[in-house]
Amino acid sequence: xxxxxxxxxxxxxxxxxxxxxxxxxxxxxxxxxxxxxxxxxxxxxxxxxxxxxxxxxxxxxxxxxxxxxxxxxxxxxxxxxxxxxxxxxxxxxxxxxxxxxxxxxxxxxxxxxxxxxxxxxxxxxxxxxxxxxxxxxxxxxxxxxxxxxxxxxxxxxxxxxxxxxxxxxxxxxxxxxxxxxxxxxxxxxxxxxxxxxxxxxxxxxxxxxxxxxxxxxxxxxxxxxxxxxxxxxxxxxxxxxxxxxxxxxx
Amino acid sequence: xxxxxxxxxxxxxxxxxxxxxxxxxxxxxxxxxxxxxxxxxxxxxx
Numbered sequence: 001x002x003x004x005x006x007x008x009x010x011x012x013x014x015x016x017x018x019x020x021x022x023x024x025x026x027x028x029x030x031x032x033x034x035x036x037x038x039x040x041x042x043x044x045x046x047x048x049x050x051x052x053x054x055x056x057x058x059x060x061x062x063x064x065x066x067x068x069x070x071x072x073x074x075x076x077x078x079x080x081x082x083x084x085x086x087x088x089x090x091x092x093x094x095x096x097x098x099x100x101x102x103x104x105x106x107x108x109x110x111x112x113x114x115x116x117x118x119x120x121x122x123x124x125x126x127x128x129x130x131x132x133x134x135x136x137x138x139x140x141x142x143x144x145x146x147x148x149x150x151x152x153x154x155x156x157x158x159x160x161x162x163x164x165x166x167x168x169x170x171x172x173x174x175x176x177x178x179x180x181x182x183x184x185x186x187x188x189x190x191x192x193x194x195x196x197x198x199x200x201x202x203x204x205x206x207x208x209x210x211x212x213x214x215x216x217x218x219x220x221x222x223x224x225x226x227x228x229x230x231x232x233x234x235x236x237x238x239x240x241x242x243x244x245x246x247x248x249x250x
Numbered sequence: 251x252x253x254x255x256x257x258x259x260x261x262x263x264x265x266x267x268x269x270x271x272x273x274x275x276x277x278x279x280x281x282x283x284x285x286x287x288x289x290x291x292x293x294x295x296x
Contacts (some may be wrong), residue, residue, distance in 0.1 A: 040253060041253050042253045042254045042257050043253035043254075043256055043257050043260075045257055046257060046260045046261075049260065049261065049264050053264070092267065092268075092271055095267070096263070096264055096267055099260075099263055100260045100263070100264065103256050103259060103260045103263075104256075104260070106256070107253060107256065207268070211271070211272070211275070214275055214279075215275060217279075218275060218278055218279050218282070221279065221282045221283070221286070222282060224286065225282050225285050225286050225289070228286060228289040228290070229289065
């Protein structure tokens with residue numbers, strides 16, 4: 001198969017993402033020092049996956065929000081495809097947050113789960129976006145399903161500040177942790193740990209960008225295949241074939 | 251299980267999930283490309 005410029009860019013993005021992932025793994029396991037046993041010792045290294053996955057989920061849902069507004073304003077299917085792709089990835093990464101968190105909490109807190117503000121609001125956010133993905137299938141009309149989902153995608157973003165600030169607004173078991181504005185606050189992180197953390201953050205962001213580009217391409221491909229089938233009915237098949245081949249070769 | 255064991259489980263889950271997502275994405279893409287190929291070929295014959 002021949003690749004166009006966008007296909008090559010996707011290849012480079014993937015290579016950059018996996019290079020960053022490899023570097024981050026070396027930093028996480030061989031450079032970052034082991035945390036105090038009260039924080040889980042070796043287990044605290046989960047933090048280098050848990051926090052970047054949460055950041056990527058925030059980013060994904062922010063993209064859903066912006067693309068949903070753009071879709072409702074313009075009715076351009078490309079925005080809907082971007083929103084749907086980003087929501088799917090956000091659900092995957094937030095699921096990883098919800099799985100890795102309890103694995104750390106079990107030996108450190110002595111329990112897998114606490115119905116505290118951070119954990120509960122994260123679960124509610126995850127369920128909101130699972131609902132977003134399901135709502136599309138309530139109707140066979142793709143555009144109508146997209147518009148319904150867009151409303152959920154816009155309202156759903158309300159969850160994100162609640163999740164993020166819950167540890168400051170309410171008393172919770174969840175650590176507040178470092179922020180980019182104040183990376184060493186209450187964290188006990190030194191230079192090696194910060195290097196591992198921010199490299200992992202960059203790696204997850206690149207991985208997300210790569211997966212999002214591939215997922216959006218799949219969405220365009222689905223549209224073209226449908227168009228091709230519809231073309232048989234409407235007699236506009238030739239046009240649909242040309243458009244489908246353009247997507248396949250990118 | 252030791253903390254190191256749980257760390258291993260968590261890391262495996264993260265990369266297996268991402269790997270599984272990639273495999274699913276790739277399978278869906280291949281299926282669609284085949285479908286588009288068949289529809290395009292049918293068009294060429296008509």
